[in-house]
Amino acid sequence: MITIKDIAKKANVSEGTVDRVIHNRGGVSKKTKAKVKEILAFYNFRVNPVASALAMKNKHFIAALIPEHNDSDLFWKSPYLGILKGANDVKRFGVQVNNFTFNQYDPDSYLKTFFSLLETKPTAVIMVPNFLKETKIIVSKLEALDIPYLFLNINIDGFNNKAFVGQDSYMAGYIAGKLMNLSVPKPSSFLIIQARHNIIKNNSISNRIKGFNEYLLKNRISSKTQTLQIDNLNDSLNTKEKINTYLKDHPEVEGIFVPSSRIYIVVNCIEASYLKNIKFIGFDNTPQNIECLKNDSVSFLISQKPFEQGYESVRLMTNCLTLKKDYLNNKIHLPIDILTKENVDYNERNEIVFESEVQKNNS
Amino acid sequence: MITIKDIAKKANVSEGTVDRVIHNRGGVSKKTKAKVKEILAFYNFRVNPVASALAMKNKHFIAALIPEHNDSDLFWKSPYLGILKGANDVKRFGVQVNNFTFNQYDPDSYLKTFFSLLETKPTAVIMVPNFLKETKIIVSKLEALDIPYLFLNINIDGFNNKAFVGQDSYMAGYIAGKLMNLSVPKPSSFLIIQARHNIIKNNSISNRIKGFNEYLLKNRISSKTQTLQIDNLNDSLNTKEKINTYLKDHPEVEGIFVPSSRIYIVVNCIEASYLKNIKFIGFDNTPQNIECLKNDSVSFLISQKPFEQGYESVRLMTNCLTLKKDYLNNKIHLPIDILTKENVDYNERNEIVFESEVQKNNS
DNA sequence: TATATTTGTGTGTGCGCACACGAATATATT
DNA sequence: AATATATTCGTGTGCGCACACACAAATATA
Structure with a gap:
């Protein structure tokens, strides 16, 4: 596996310069930048996300904006749990996920929750664009702050969301x-x-x-x-x-x-x-x-595999953040599962196994 | 997040000693071992898997033993691809996956392939136990060498396989x-x-x-x-x-x-x-x-979601290896998907997006 | 008593990357 | 021409852990 040090050697520059090129940090002359980029591309270099995560140590904050669930409307519990599991999985990459829920019948709640979300200074947003007008406001705010966002479950065209995760x-x-x-x-x-x-x-x-x-x-x-x-x-x-x-x-x-x-x-x-x-x-x-x-x-x-929707969203956004992958406007369509009384129990394994719950007794 | 260094300080020992206790490496007196263990437990210490993976750098080798596929029997291509994708995902944890395929109608091929697999000194094995008698031989060999293994697609009871991944x-x-x-x-x-x-x-x-x-x-x-x-x-x-x-x-x-x-x-x-x-x-x-x-x-x-079977196997085994999780004999039953001409295209997204294939042009 | 062996513990290095700091060079200002 | 400022780049440190090595103390053997 090729490293930054390797690239630096081949380009006759220091590791710091390569780092600057990779992250577009600026402060590199056009000429060296071009040279480094060329070598980067030639060797198809990718940063090692593990090392990156270790060095970064909690630099990413994903905020999720989803409808709240209650006893009479349990649907939104599954995406929530999926997000939780995703959060647990990407923790190791220095990504922290926070949930914010709103009343799905109240546009005001949607907007208000968003603004309180914004105060936590997230670096990315996963959202369910439940109301058109308010979504426009939210999105313009996000784009002004250059915060990437993706749509979960509900798709609306005409936005620069990184991706849509949901069903056809x-x-x-x-x-x-x-x-x-x-x-x-x-x-x-x-x-x-x-x-x-x-x-x-x-x-x-x-x-x-x-x-x-x-x-x-x-x-x-x-x-x-x-x-x-x-x-x-x-x-x-x-x-x-x-x-x-x-x-x-x-x-x-x-x-x-x-x-x-x-x-x-x-x-x-x-x-x-x-x-x-x-x-x-x-x-x-x-x-x-x-x-x-x-x-x-x-x-x-x-x-519509709601659990997976939540889980995939987190994974996807994490990829965007840590690997700088770009799924712009990509529709991630989840399977259309046909459930009967016989196969329903096998359908979604949405138990959450937290690492901390695992006990080792090797005494 | 508490670190080994913290533990060492609290126990009045060096980091090396804590490390020895954590990994049961031996060479620690009973007294200090007990003390360190106590503190470890008190603070509910877990190793940081990211740092661990970085330090380990390719210490785990999973070998997969599955039937080969060809034009007339394409079924086994999917688990193979799933394993490949899994391999790609866990690469970052210092886990390398190697595939070994055998003729599914020939017990000899099964056994022979296993022995050539064994020569590569794997630290874990994912296998399709296609023949009962030969599986017994293989398993006894694996257990003698203390190599963990799990069953993929086909389940046979009575073994100490870490898990079974497949369908009911x-x-x-x-x-x-x-x-x-x-x-x-x-x-x-x-x-x-x-x-x-x-x-x-x-x-x-x-x-x-x-x-x-x-x-x-x-x-x-x-x-x-x-x-x-x-x-x-x-x-x-x-x-x-x-x-x-x-x-x-x-x-x-x-x-x-x-x-x-x-x-x-x-x-x-x-x-x-x-x-x-x-x-x-x-x-x-x-x-x-x-x-x-x-x-x-x-x-x-x-x-029976063959792609997922392969993918999940690799993920699961990686968890066993890196987090010392133990799913002994656990049956991981995948969904029973009902496919019609309408939903089949949405069913398994088994395209393999290798990180290396993603191109960035932020010039 | 001298020497070899075992046992217990601390120290140091590297994994690959992010980023701060400061040095060197280039360009602008007076 | 001398100084100020901007641009470009190299060096060094630390993230948390695994493990090799060094070294001391304790025990065994000659």
């Missing part, structure tokens, strides 16, 4: 369509349940719906879809009433597609008599959803 | 049964195609078959299964004849399950008239199999 929502919906047709092969009618705020929040929900519909279209499936809007899924009384009334009026419905992580709410609101004659397909492996999968009320869940 | 074959077969029933819901007949050598080689094939059958049984599916043995799938003339004759004699067959990675051979041997009326389910995301998936001749493939 359209294709995920498309696959949901396929699974629905597989579950209800004969011509039938499928109901799509949509929460009002989904429309505003982000377009991954609508991309899933688009994909779902287009599967039926492209494969000339004669089944039809219809949509039911429910303002607030957390209002269980209202939800219950609305759905059951709807199903009473529409006995032709044999499949329900919930393009969000809230299918467990829908299932729990529906009367038993409807439940057993309707196939359900939803998103995300939250504990509540997994329970529905296991008790056979839900046929399939599509996972 | 039984459950994978079980899920195949579910998918088959989903594809052919009405009472029908399914054909299981088995190669002779599968029976001898390992029991993951038979576990898959067991799982497949038990799904039908446990869920009271009235569909039946029958088995066709084909000695050598590579003999295409013979295979073609056997299968097509069989299907002519058994027109009731509406689904074919191939519990190995060779489903593409079966599909390619079957006459077009049968092809379009039969559903196919098989294993593994080899290029040929993926092609079958995409042209709709195969409905589902179950992936």
